[in-house]
Amino acid sequence: MNHSSSEHSTTNWNVVFLILALIAVVFGLALFIPGGALKTVLIVSVSAVWAFFLLNDLMHLKFESKTLKLSLSLPIIFLFWLLGVLFLSAIFYSFH
Amino acid sequence: MSSITISKSIKNVWDGGEDVLPMNASYGKLMMWFFLLSDAFTFAGLLITYGFFRMKYPSFEGALESYAFSPDVWPLASKVFTHFPLLHGVEIPLGFVALMTLILISSSLTTVMAVEAGKKMNKGSVEKWMIATIVGGIIFLSCMGWEWSVFIEGINGVKATMSGNPYGPTIFANLFFIITGFHGLHVFSGIVLNIIVFYNVSIGTYERRGHYEMVEKVGLYWHFVDLVWVFVLTFLYLI
Known part of the structure; x- marks a missing residue:
């Protein structure tokens, strides 16, 4: 353990x-x-x-170990990138 | 002879034996972390969808006194969520959601205390803090139920449903129900898991096992519920 x-x-x-x-x-x-x-x-x-x-x-x-920290944080950084991209797309394709 | 030694060591690593700890964490703890990561992706999908529609619709501009709900403008959360229990007719923008946040944060702290007590093998203290966590979770869930009922009640007799609402675009209420509902489901399952682990603590299962790592694992899940609330709060109520 x-x-x-x-x-x-x-x-x-x-x-x-x-x-x-x-x-x-x-x-x-x-x-x-x-x-x-x-x-x-x-x-x-x-x-x-x-x-x-x-x-x-x-x-x-x-x-926790460095490998575990990286395994968890790198995908999360990708999520923030996706968030930024979709926010910008939403403004670009705005209805109004 | 040397080849036998190598294959044996490889087998040990990938079998995950008692003496092998990939990433220096136990199997259960590691799997909990990766489960939480996958759950973070699910919530991110929902919240990014919310963010997309939030930015797609125009925001209200102008003096707050002239604010009026419109299906073409994304509603201001500080105008939608103004109710507080037992204070009829008094508008407290985001007051109740602030209270809900403090309740959830407090239950996260009681989880920290339970985990610490477990590391000290103090069974009585673990029980005490786990009960506090469970009570905190139940209060939070009750608050959410109250908030839903006020939200559904709507304005001037117009109720908020999945097909329309008096506050703004239809998708606003749809996303509110889906995201807060999905978070509420996590809180509910967290309470159930805490009750199961509390029962095991009470009958001395972990005392006999020699460690309280299960309390730590269920604690990770509970903190995650709190972590997700940070973003639910940010996207649905604050921006």
Whole structure:
């Protein structure tokens, strides 16, 4: 059995508070910033950082091997690329 | 003799024996990670579809006071999701969804505590934090049910269904139902898995096994449900 991460089991409360701060930031951006491309980019970026800390610290991915990290992160990077391409396509083929 | 040694070592690697750990992770944990990756692709398909239609329709431009729902304009989430339980007539834009987010994040933290307690082989503590996680999941799912009922109720007697809604284009409600419904299904299955693992913890299965890795694996699934919510929230409610 692998218990490689057992020695790193202490919860990093700084990360927890950082995640809570990021939640406040995304809601602040959503409610108080006027709509537009900049708002979308900012919100998606902050959410991506929030997701990173969730994955890296709460899911303990940072304690896994480099190969496993790459096996998981490279396909996810492809998803973000696809997201960007389809967003641009949607604007190009807009109904209006 | 040497060829026998080589073939034996190859067999060991691909059979996945007790002493062989590809990527330095146990078989179950590795498979959970890759299952979650495949699930991420499914959710990405749904969310990218949402993003495509979101960008394809024009957004509302102008002063918020003059905002009106229209089937030709993508609705503003801060105008659709304004209700809060027990506060009739008071509009709190995205207030309830913020509360739902905090509930889910809290249940993720209780999962972290359960996993830590498992590493310390503290059965009582694992049970306590797993119950907290299950309760958090049930509260979240109940909140989602309430939000669906308010969303379906619609505006001025016009209900939101798969064939039309009072908020905006038909596809808006369709995607809302499908994406939040699919996420809700994950929360539900997460609760069921947590209950099964909690039962096993209670009867001492993992205590006898000598480790609580199953709590860690179900914890990964639960964190993933939270991770997906980050993007569901971002796409459906915030942008």
